[in-house]
Amino acid sequence: MGDILGLVLKRLGFGLITLLIISIIIFFMVELLPGDIAEAVLGQGATPENLAALREEMGLNKPAFVRYFEWLGGAVVGDFGNSVVSGERVSTLITERFINTLFLAAYAAVIAVPFAITLGVIVALLRNTLFDRVANVLTLTSISSPEFFLGYILILYLSVKTGMFPAISSLRADMSFADLLHRTFLPALTLVLVVTAHMMRMTRAAIINLLASPYIEMARLKGTPPWKVIVKHALPNAWAPIINVIALNLAYLITGVVLVEVVFVYPGIGQALVDAVSKRDFPIVQACCLIFAATFILLNLAADVGAILTNPRLRHPK
Structure with a gap:
C-alpha cells in the first residue's frame, strides 16, 4: 500500500509541476500578444487619461512577473479576476459554462x-x-x-x-x-x-x-x-x-x-x-x-x- 501511495504522490507532484509550467506559458503567451489590452477595451476614442486609469485599475503598470504571481495566487483560490468587457467576476461567468x-x-x-x-x-x-x-x-x-x-x-x-x-x-x-x-x-x-x-x-x-x-x-x-x-x-x-x-x-x-x-x-x-x-x-x-x-x-x-x-x-x- 505504501508503494502505491508513493507512486500516486509522485505522479501528483509531476502533475502540479506540469500545471505550473503551463500556467507560465498561458500567462506570458497572452502578454506577448500584439496590441494594448486597455486600448482594445476602450476603443480608438479613448483619452490618455482614461487609458492610464484603466491600466492602473487592471494592474498593467506593474511588472509582468508581479502580475503573474498575483494572477496565480488568485487562480489557486478560484479567483481569476474580472472580465475586461463586462466587469463581472470571471469565476462567476465561467462556472455555469463549465x-x-x-x-x-x-x-x-x-x-x-x-x-x-x-x-x-x-x-x-x-x-x-x-x-x-x-x-x-x-x-x-x-x-x-x-x-x-x-x-x-x-x-x-x-x-x-x-x-x-x-x-x-x-x-x-x-x-x-x-x-x-x-x-x-x-x-x-x-x-x-x-x-x-x-x-x-x-x-x-x-x-x-x-x-x-x-x-x-x-x-x-x-x-x-x-x-x-x-x-x-x-x-x-x-x-x-x-x-x-x-x-x-x-x-x-x-x-x-x-x-x-x-x-x-x-x-x-x-x-x-x-x-x-x-x-x-x-x-x-x-x-x-x-x-x-x-x-x-x-x-x-x-x-x-x-x-x-x-x-x-x-x-x-x-
Missing part, C-alpha cells in the same frame, strides 16, 4: 464507455470476420473525421431533414431533464462517435494481444466457451490499457469540446473561450485555458493511478 461542459462530457461518456467496451469485446470474439472488418472501417472513418464535420453531418440528417433533434443546443434554467437530454443529444452523439472508436479499438487490441497467452490456451483446451475465455480470463488482464484509454478519452471529452460547442452553439466553456478570444477578453481566455490544462492533467493522473492499481507490475518497478 458545469454545462461537464454535463455534456458525462452524457457522452455514459453512452460511449459501455458501448465501446462491449463492442470491443464482440469484435475480439469475431475477429477476422466480416463484422470485424466493417467495424474497423467504420471506426477508422470516425477517427479520421473532424468533429465539426461529424457535427454538420448529424445536423443535416437528424435535424434539417428529419427534424428529430434541434440543431442549436440552447438551454434554459426551467428545462426538464428529458428536454435537456433531447436538446443536447446531437453534440453528445458527435463526441460519442469520436471517442467510441478509440476505446473500441484499444479494447479489441488489448484482448487479442492476450489471447495468445498460455493461460488462455489452457482455458480453451479445457473446453471453456469463447465468450467466457474473453470475459472471465482475458478482459480482467486487459483493464490497464483500457482504463488508460478511457481516462484519456474522458479528458478529451472535456478539453476537446471547443469545436463541438461552437458548431451546436452549446453554452459551455469552449464556447466561452471562443467568445472571449473574439472580444479580446484575456482574463477569461487565461481562466479557460488553465481549467482545460488542469482537467487534462487530473484525468491523466487518474489514468496513471488506474494503470497502477490494475497492473501489479507497475506497483513494484525494478
Whole structure:
C-alpha cells in the first residue's frame, strides 16, 4: 500500500509541476500578444487619461512577473479576476459554462464507455470476420473525421431533414431533464462517435494481444466457451490499457469540446473561450485555458493511478 501511495504522490507532484509550467506559458503567451489590452477595451476614442486609469485599475503598470504571481495566487483560490468587457467576476461567468461542459462530457461518456467496451469485446470474439472488418472501417472513418464535420453531418440528417433533434443546443434554467437530454443529444452523439472508436479499438487490441497467452490456451483446451475465455480470463488482464484509454478519452471529452460547442452553439466553456478570444477578453481566455490544462492533467493522473492499481507490475518497478 505504501508503494502505491508513493507512486500516486509522485505522479501528483509531476502533475502540479506540469500545471505550473503551463500556467507560465498561458500567462506570458497572452502578454506577448500584439496590441494594448486597455486600448482594445476602450476603443480608438479613448483619452490618455482614461487609458492610464484603466491600466492602473487592471494592474498593467506593474511588472509582468508581479502580475503573474498575483494572477496565480488568485487562480489557486478560484479567483481569476474580472472580465475586461463586462466587469463581472470571471469565476462567476465561467462556472455555469463549465458545469454545462461537464454535463455534456458525462452524457457522452455514459453512452460511449459501455458501448465501446462491449463492442470491443464482440469484435475480439469475431475477429477476422466480416463484422470485424466493417467495424474497423467504420471506426477508422470516425477517427479520421473532424468533429465539426461529424457535427454538420448529424445536423443535416437528424435535424434539417428529419427534424428529430434541434440543431442549436440552447438551454434554459426551467428545462426538464428529458428536454435537456433531447436538446443536447446531437453534440453528445458527435463526441460519442469520436471517442467510441478509440476505446473500441484499444479494447479489441488489448484482448487479442492476450489471447495468445498460455493461460488462455489452457482455458480453451479445457473446453471453456469463447465468450467466457474473453470475459472471465482475458478482459480482467486487459483493464490497464483500457482504463488508460478511457481516462484519456474522458479528458478529451472535456478539453476537446471547443469545436463541438461552437458548431451546436452549446453554452459551455469552449464556447466561452471562443467568445472571449473574439472580444479580446484575456482574463477569461487565461481562466479557460488553465481549467482545460488542469482537467487534462487530473484525468491523466487518474489514468496513471488506474494503470497502477490494475497492473501489479507497475506497483513494484525494478
